[in-house]
Amino acid sequence: MPRNLDLTALRSFVTVADCGGVTRAAGLMNLTQSAVSMQLKRLEEALDLPLLDRSGRGIALTPAGEQLLGYARRMLQLNDEALRKMTGSDFEGVLRLGVPHDIVYPVIPKVLHRFATDYPRVKVQLASSFTRVLRSQFERGELDVILTTEGGVDQGGQTLTTLPLVWVGAPGGQAWKQRPLPLAFEERCRFRQEVQAQLDRAGVPWEMAVESESTRSIEATVSADLAVHAMLEGTEGQMFEQISHNGTLPDLERININIYVAETLGGTVQEEMADQIRHAYRAMGSGPDLRAVG
Template sequence: MASPLDLDQLQTFIAIADSGSFTRAAEEVHRTQSAVSMQMRRLEERIGRPLFEKNGRVNRLSEDGEKLLAYARRMLRLNRETIAAFDERSLEGHVRIGTPDDYADRFLPEIMARFARSNPRVELSVICEPTVNLVEQVRRGLLDIALVTHDDEKGAGQVVRREPLLWVASSNHCVHEEDILPLAVGRPSCLWRRAAIDVLDRMERDYRILFTSWSATVIIASVLSGLAVSVLPECALRPGMRILGENDGFGVLPDCRIGLIRGQTTQPAIVEALARHVSESLDNISLPAAGDEAGFDFATPAPGRARHQRPGVLPVW
């Protein structure tokens, strides 16, 4: 019978993939760089496939390395959940998390399910409000942690996911062809609204803001009904939407960065555990591929735009 994979080796492998560096991974797992290199050689021998490939002066994850990474994350998560299930000293208490409804619908089911399984004694309070409100609530100590649209101007936060920000319209209407483009967007402080207007101004495209709302439900309804065009991150796409690209006369938007911000808390262990579950859950959630059965009308991606993935470029070891 084949021997099982070594969890310590897998943890080091994940640290390398996440940090993008053998040196930083060595610091994270408290090993020397030579020990980390030896672990990776042994892991490659156990798998029987090269996990890294040379590209000039750097190494990057090979195709088999990317494949192993997904399995490694699942194995480490299951290991932690198993230990927590039999740990009588497991975390107990109450934690407050906030997120806009744009992200709640797509991400919260996975986050809540995973966190509840690992921490059955922790009560989780969830608040759905716009990013600007959540940032203020974290600052005032009303929330312990928030999953928000990252904004450098609002202070430091941990970016846990990047997604393309996309122009969207109804796949059953041609509202995007109107001479004066009707828009459905968030309030003036919304980053996505500002990004859309900046692009339209550079294109010298006439537009009028037809609907303004903090509610993702309202924005999505206005798009699906064929009343307006909007901008949404890939996670917010719905069946019946059409993605508009440069071939439709729409310029490329900046990426949407999804981040975690944390406030002062009396329960740092619980907050740290929740932050880890959020990060791992978002990494584990994939998005519909172009042309799948979900009902999206995907245009050809703009040059240089890729779907969510972690960096795979690593220094020579």
């Protein structure tokens, strides 16, 4: 009949291995040294193997202990994950997520749905704005996790993927053939100046067809084939389509989608949300390995 390893003893074993000694491990676990030593002894007896080398001044792992450590970490991780998801006891309160409006789709709705299923006691407040606004709110502690669209990545950020900026217009539209080229961008959109500069360098005359801070106004103008816009590839949705301009419009820059996670509350809930976002972008298969800065 299969035997079961004692998870409490495994937790003591992992803590001792991480701390390098029983005294510090006992303090971290709020146990007496004798209680931790007893758990380690029971674990060694259960396996009939020495796990710790006590011959030196400190405590070192034996070859058997080194082998067990990996298994123990995975077992404890699964145990803790199951408890969190079944009881939700560690996941309560409000999480404030900030996402630029032009990259809410297609990833964020799926992430929000899954997160609400996994952690029903956490209320997610979604803030949608421009990257510079979200960065300011994040720095003031008003947001816990933010995504940004940036040319690079600042310290503490992590690049999820890098996508090209592409020209978009109304499905089957002809506005892109007009000169001056009619443009529709929010006044604070970070892509606006990049697009204007590229058109100037390419010698393509342009004019602003609409001046607005309303994303809805921009969408209405472009979908009515009164102007063109630029978006990250794959985020245009059904309302717009990429323009096949055959080189008559200049190529645009590549943009990083970055994630920043606050550390003010210990990071537990924030990291769970961040992990789900990272997983969603990996599942898209749209970028290189995640790159962290600082």
